[in-house]
Amino acid sequence: MPKLKLPAPPIPAKLNPRPARPGSTKTGPLDVAAEAGISAVDWVDERTSISGAARWMMFRKVPKGTNWFYTLGSSTMFAFLSQAVTGVFLAMYYRPDAAGGAYESIRYINNEVFLGEFVHGMHKWGSSVMVILVFLHMARTFFFGAYKYPRELNWVIGVALLILTMAMSFTGYLLPFDQRSYWATIVGVNINGTGPLVGPYLSDFLRAGPEFGATTLSRFYAIHMLLIPGAMAALIGAHLYMVAKLGTTAPPWIKADSPVKKEEKA
Amino acid sequence: MPDRHKTKSKYTVDRRIPGAFEGETVTRRRFMTASAHTAGGVAAMAFVLPSVAFALGPIFEEQEQPWQDVGAVDEFDTATYVPKTITIAKGVGEAGKSTVYMRKFDPAVDKEPKDEYNDFIALSTRCMHLGCPVRFVPAAERFICPCHGGVYNFRGEVDGGPPVRPLDRFYTRVRNGRVEIGPRFSVNREIQRFSPRDPGEPLDGVGQYLYPSRPSIRKLPNT
Numbered sequence: 001m002p003k004l005k006l007p008a009p010p011i012p013a014k015l016n017p018r019p020a021r022p023g024s025t026k027t028g029p030l031d032v033a034a035e036a037g038i039s040a041v042d043w044v045d046e047r048t049s050i051s052g053a054a055r056w057m058m059f060r061k062v063p064k065g066t067n068w069f070y071t072l073g074s075s076t077m078f079a080f081l082s083q084a085v086t087g088v089f090l091a092m093y094y095r096p097d098a099a100g101g102a103y104e105s106i107r108y109i110n111n112e113v114f115l116g117e118f119v120h121g122m123h124k125w126g127s128s129v130m131v132i133l134v135f136l137h138m139a140r141t142f143f144f145g146a147y148k149y150p151r152e153l154n155w156v157i158g159v160a161l162l163i164l165t166m167a168m169s170f171t172g173y174l175l176p177f178d179q180r181s182y183w184a185t186i187v188g189v190n191i192n193g194t195g196p197l198v199g200p201y202l203s204d205f206l207r208a209g210p211e212f213g214a215t216t217l218s219r220f221y222a223i224h225m226l227l228i229p230g231a232m233a234a235l236i237g238a239h240l241y242m243v244a245k246l247g248t249t250a251p252p253w254i255k256a257d258s259p260v261k262k263e264e265k266a
Numbered sequence: 267m268p269d270r271h272k273t274k275s276k277y278t279v280d281r282r283i284p285g286a287f288e289g290e291t292v293t294r295r296r297f298m299t300a301s302a303h304t305a306g307g308v309a310a311m312a313f314v315l316p317s318v319a320f321a322l323g324p325i326f327e328e329q330e331q332p333w334q335d336v337g338a339v340d341e342f343d344t345a346t347y348v349p350k351t352i353t354i355a356k357g358v359g360e361a362g363k364s365t366v367y368m369r370k371f372d373p374a375v376d377k378e379p380k381d382e383y384n385d386f387i388a389l390s391t392r393c394m395h396l397g398c399p400v401r402f403v404p405a406a407e408r409f410i411c412p413c414h415g416g417v418y419n420f421r422g423e424v425d426g427g428p429p430v431r432p433l434d435r436f437y438t439r440v441r442n443g444r445v446e447i448g449p450r451f452s453v454n455r456e457i458q459r460f461s462p463r464d465p466g467e468p469l470d471g472v473g474q475y476l477y478p479s480r481p482s483i484r485k486l487p488n489t
Contacts, residue, residue, distance in 0.1 A: 200479075
């Protein structure tokens, strides 16, 4: 029987349903409705055993001293999710056309589309928020010594995510295709080119040729919305798995209880 | 951990595997595993390799740099530069256009050897620091870059600031009284011609080897 108890409707007592006889197990449609959610979850769980994984992920023990600094990682993830969602919807209106269509489509998003300026603004300012959060999260990990054994691999994955975030910022900067975007990208690509030996080929790869041409913008767009987000989502998954697997660290000012003290307490 | 397979014979017959035959060393399980992995690898490479080649293709493809008419011979003199607009990338409208500063070759100023391609000097506006557009300031007789303060003299040589080499140039030629602009080339401190390099890549000393020329853009042969 469900624990949920609905208030009785204000109708004459004669019309009220009779209370169930003791010992009867008859369930009415209301009971079924009340348990519908649980039944649906049960149905999925019976076929996937996913509740164990969800419990393993969500109901973890955390060390004494865990504080608000430990939320920077999830904040970064939510910044990423915000970028992903707003980016998908911006892609519905954006056209990667270097002959003028790109600039026109951004103008259209900002001036004509309902909430367009808001969603574009979320994506534009959200990118800076994400970079700031990434660095704060990295600083927390560094100053709390949370990069040490056995969490070195998670630090390495985090650095890869930092680099991919920077690559997202670089490729995304071109997409509005105004003067600032264009010249910032010219400068950025040329900075890539100053790497000895591989630099010239790297900048040819980024531009799809020796000059900023017809396919440079679509190349940046494909890297920005397909290649890097996929890699980032996969790496965030690995990052989270390792956090759940290894657990989090206590802040450095929390002293571990010595065995003697533990005995004294007991 | 000791290798427990070490002690076994490499022949399947000796290891009493059912169905083994004389001289056989690879078990069927190993053979099946290897073939499944090979098939998977071949299938994956069938789409990965063409895609990667597709993305890297433009690095190896030489870009066409056609000759473009920029005006009559008498539009240019030796005293100052005349800005002209040419197309350096097709199909992108305004974004593919670039300004070129042009003047007549002046034996009193230009020390590089005279040939059929430099009756007119055509300087690119691409700053050799990081590629911002420089402009010619007639009063100072200098090219000045707005981004990081690069300054070039009348010949396009570095006068100050971060640029690593003189301004790029374009081949020029005269056809029926009209001046035409051809492919781009880069120059070192002595105004020797090199295949075009991107900004920020020095050409003096070991620079030309640290920043090799690319298959995608070349100077004219034998110049």
